Amino acid sequence: MTDPWTHVDDVVDWLDDAAKGQGDQSALRLLKIGEEYGEATQAYIGAVGQNPRKGFTHVPRDVAEELCDVILAAMVALHGFTVTHPQDFFEAYVDTRAQRLAALTDRTQT
Numbered sequence: 001m002t003d004p005w006t007h008v009d010d011v012v013d014w015l016d017d018a019a020k021g022q023g024d025q026s027a028l029r030l031l032k033i034g035e036e037y038g039e040a041t042q043a044y045i046g047a048v049g050q051n052p053r054k055g056f057t058h059v060p061r062d063v064a065e066e067l068c069d070v071i072l073a074a075m076v077a078l079h080g081f082t083v084t085h086p087q088d089f090f091e092a093y094v095d096t097r098a099q100r101l102a103a104l105t106d107r108t109q110t
Contacts, residue, residue, distance in 0.1 A: 005087045008075040015076070026080030033073045040066035 019025045043066045045051055046058030078086040 004072075004075065008072065008079070008086070011072075011076055012079045024080070026077070029073070029077040029080055033070060033077055036066065036069040036073045040070055042066075 015025065015029070040063060043058040043062040046054065046056065047060055047063050049056040051057075075086065075090075078090065082089040
């Protein structure tokens with residue numbers, strides 16, 4: 001199995017090579033998350049048949065795949081906004097969120 005962060009690093013390297021001389025691409029990579037989110041919502045609408053003109057056009061797997069694209073796009077964008085390696089930043093952030101959740105859970109159980 002391919003490590004997700006290794007794949008994202010490869011994508012960032014490829015995008016950086018393709019964008020040589022075009023300036024900072026961080027904003028465009030951030031906007032890509034929105035594009036992928038739109039595709040995820042479109043898949044959801046199609047999976048639940050909410051558009052009466054189109055009916056059922058997608059299945060739950062399509063939504064899951066689009067959500068994976070959202071996650072990958074966010075991981076790519078994270079490269080442009082962290083000083084440390086994005087994986088290290090993300091793991092530290094998740095640790096702080098886990099501590100907050102643990103504190104909340106402890107409070108509700110007492």
